[in-house]
Amino acid sequence: MKFSIAIHEGPYTHEASDTAYQFIVAALEKGHEIFRVFFYHDGVNNGTRLTTPPQDDRNIVKRWSELAEKHSLDLVVCVAAAQRRGIADADESKRNGKDTDNIAPGFRISGLGQLIESCIQSDRHLTFGD
Amino acid sequence: MKFSIAIHEGPYTHEASDTAYQFIVAALEKGHEIFRVFFYHDGVNNGTRLTTPPQDDRNIVKRWSELAEKHSLDLVVCVAAAQRRGIADADESKRNGKDTDNIAPGFRISGLGQLIESCIQSDRHLTFGD
Amino acid sequence: MLHTVNKSPYTKNSLDTCLRLAKEGSAILLIEDGVYAALTGSEVTSKVEAAMKKFTFYALGADLDARGVQDRVIDGITVVDYAGFVNLATENSGVQSWL
Amino acid sequence: MLHTVNKSPYTKNSLDTCLRLAKEGSAILLIEDGVYAALTGSEVTSKVEAAMKKFTFYALGADLDARGVQDRVIDGITVVDYAGFVNLATENSGVQSWL
Amino acid sequence: MSDEMTEEGGVIKKFMFVNRTAPYGTVYALESLEVVLISAAFEQDACVLFADDGVYQLKKGQNTDALGMKNFSPTYRALEMYDVEKLYVDKESMEARGLTKDDFIVDVEVKTSAEIVSMMEDMDMVLNY
Amino acid sequence: MSDEMTEEGGVIKKFMFVNRTAPYGTVYALESLEVVLISAAFEQDACVLFADDGVYQLKKGQNTDALGMKNFSPTYRALEMYDVEKLYVDKESMEARGLTKDDFIVDVEVKTSAEIVSMMEDMDMVLNY
Numbered sequence: 269m270k271f272s273i274a275i276h277e278g279p280y281t282h283e284a285s286d287t288a289y290q291f292i293v294a295a296l297e298k299g300h301e302i303f304r305v306f307f308y309h310d311g312v313n314n315g316t317r318l319t320t321p322p323q324d325d326r327n328i329v330k331r332w333s334e335l336a337e338k339h340s341l342d343l344v345v346c347v348a349a350a351q352r353r354g355i356a357d358a359d360e361s362k363r364n365g366k367d368t369d370n371i372a373p374g375f376r377i378s379g380l381g382q383l384i385e386s387c388i389q390s391d392r393h394l395t396f397g398d
Numbered sequence: 399m400k401f402s403i404a405i406h407e408g409p410y411t412h413e414a415s416d417t418a419y420q421f422i423v424a425a426l427e428k429g430h431e432i433f434r435v436f437f438y439h440d441g442v443n444n445g446t447r448l449t450t451p452p453q454d455d456r457n458i459v460k461r462w463s464e465l466a467e468k469h470s471l472d473l474v475v476c477v478a479a480a481q482r483r484g485i486a487d488a489d490e491s492k493r494n495g496k497d498t499d500n501i502a503p504g505f506r507i508s509g510l511g512q513l514i515e516s517c518i519q520s521d522r523h524l525t526f527g528d
Numbered sequence: 529m530l531h532t533v534n535k536s537p538y539t540k541n542s543l544d545t546c547l548r549l550a551k552e553g554s555a556i557l558l559i560e561d562g563v564y565a566a567l568t569g570s571e572v573t574s575k576v577e578a579a580m581k582k583f584t585f586y587a588l589g590a591d592l593d594a595r596g597v598q599d600r601v602i603d604g605i606t607v608v609d610y611a612g613f614v615n616l617a618t619e620n621s622g623v624q625s626w627l
Numbered sequence: 628m629l630h631t632v633n634k635s636p637y638t639k640n641s642l643d644t645c646l647r648l649a650k651e652g653s654a655i656l657l658i659e660d661g662v663y664a665a666l667t668g669s670e671v672t673s674k675v676e677a678a679m680k681k682f683t684f685y686a687l688g689a690d691l692d693a694r695g696v697q698d699r700v701i702d703g704i705t706v707v708d709y710a711g712f713v714n715l716a717t718e719n720s721g722v723q724s725w726l
Numbered sequence: 727m728s729d730e731m732t733e734e735g736g737v738i739k740k741f742m743f744v745n746r747t748a749p750y751g752t753v754y755a756l757e758s759l760e761v762v763l764i765s766a767a768f769e770q771d772a773c774v775l776f777a778d779d780g781v782y783q784l785k786k787g788q789n790t791d792a793l794g795m796k797n798f799s800p801t802y803r804a805l806e807m808y809d810v811e812k813l814y815v816d817k818e819s820m821e822a823r824g825l826t827k828d829d830f831i832v833d834v835e836v837k838t839s840a841e842i843v844s845m846m847e848d849m850d851m852v853l854n855y
Numbered sequence: 856m857s858d859e860m861t862e863e864g865g866v867i868k869k870f871m872f873v874n875r876t877a878p879y880g881t882v883y884a885l886e887s888l889e890v891v892l893i894s895a896a897f898e899q900d901a902c903v904l905f906a907d908d909g910v911y912q913l914k915k916g917q918n919t920d921a922l923g924m925k926n927f928s929p930t931y932r933a934l935e936m937y938d939v940e941k942l943y944v945d946k947e948s949m950e951a952r953g954l955t956k957d958d959f960i961v962d963v964e965v966k967t968s969a970e971i972v973s974m975m976e977d978m979d980m981v982l983n984y
Contacts, residue, residue, distance in 0.1 A: 287659060320494040322482075352410045353411075383764075385768070421617075427611070439886055456795060518899070541638055549945075590793045593788075593789045594789065596788040644746070660879075663877065
């Protein structure tokens, strides 16, 4: 079965990103497909490579990057939400006149249409948020 | 009177940062002193220079930077909370092996002790959060 | 002590806990989504009116205006601006922010 | 349809709205802070027990364990792991996430 | 699911956007509206349910000048132009807050709990804000 | 305020940390604990009030293995070593959740609403999490 996932909250602050991660790992293990993970609202903050969590805690961003690499997951950060919150890739950074970017490996920035398309293409959509 | 302010939520997502800003502007107009503004939890996300909000909306980060410049405000981003969420200055970036930083002008990163000191040195402490 | 409440009384329990743990005679300032507690004709109106016998209520004007409810504030609740918020914070002995 | 609830029943109104707007016979999965609704001996136990006549309740084991409450789950609420969550999502016709 | 097709042969699904948060206190109301507008561009069969504090999103007379935020409530009026015409308000939430249909900035259909229960069950995708 | 002095002549204020959120669902409980620990280093007169879902922070038997998060509840036991000995639990919140003193990982004082009202009024600084 094809799943579409939306994550609305940032790393560490809310459990949303953790639950979504565990759900996705379990779904992949069962042979399901994750069509797309769409990061919206503060969820876009999962996509920064500048986090340095405590050594004895999970590394949420790195975990996403590694899962994306391993399973060719499509991790999409909403561009409008990212602009409000300061998540940028090289293109966004240039377009908005910034001197640097902060996107983490495995994430890409795109429009809200990707969320709707994800829902259209998938059998189930789940929202993890606050 | 001396005020200590804590902000617990990031820009745009919650009104906390807006209310704190308006409160501080009003307090300064009345001749009060803002001893320190301490950004904790997701509040650290107010301190990124990478936001590009919509043209027809307020620019929360820029507003803080300008207010800090004008009134020599001490805007402190909690280092532990910032590490979890990916806010870094040049020193933090170097220390944590990152290739860039994202802190906005007028903000500095420091420890939680700055919050306690701010409470000790001030007549009133207010928390703006979720 | 000044107590601020920034949550809708319909969504979260912050106002209830504030009303239970604030000292009689305290000032309570409703801000952000908390201003929805200040309105007439709703399910929580009677609770707030009862609490007005024990506390002095204020509501932040900018938040009432933004939400389009400035014309239905309960009689006896004082609408203040941000300068009024600052005054309440200085006039009271401390501030407790119920989140 | 599968309904998930991730908020504590003491803090937010999400469970109440879910119980009101979910169709009889639906599955309700309590996750994150929502698992506190699954416990015996509390103020909300009777409400959940009453709702169990109308809905089938599940609770996420990892969240119960983390909170140290795995030993007081109401009889008749099924504890599932993340794989069980996935199964519930596939077996039901859709998922409604009450936040 | 008996999906219909768009003119270009794409799938049309039934979307329900469930809005349960008040405006301005958090950004969810505004960012939900942005999703709803985008869904229209995909020619989907979309409806919006305003429940709990979400009913406040539609309150007439919003004025954000003193707050310094953008007043986005006029955009709800624009939804019709984008063919998002099914706006539902949860009767119980509306009445608990002392509101009536006349308080809203747009024309809505007020629905009972029972009506919402069966509508929601009929959806392909429910998105929550 | 009648502030006392530390040995180095610094001011000692009465701090109350009010913890009202459940652990793990959000980070506030963990990050509040970090503040409480720091306050001890400043030799302040600190107490912690656990109310509403905050009482769950102290629940015995937390096991986060399946969740993949760090179990920080043992740290509450360390508070005593840092001279943070005044841990108060709101009786009404505890009872509403079907909890008793025996459910907690540390020794706490259970306080009635009336007791909390007067304690809180006596504080110099109240910090909320």
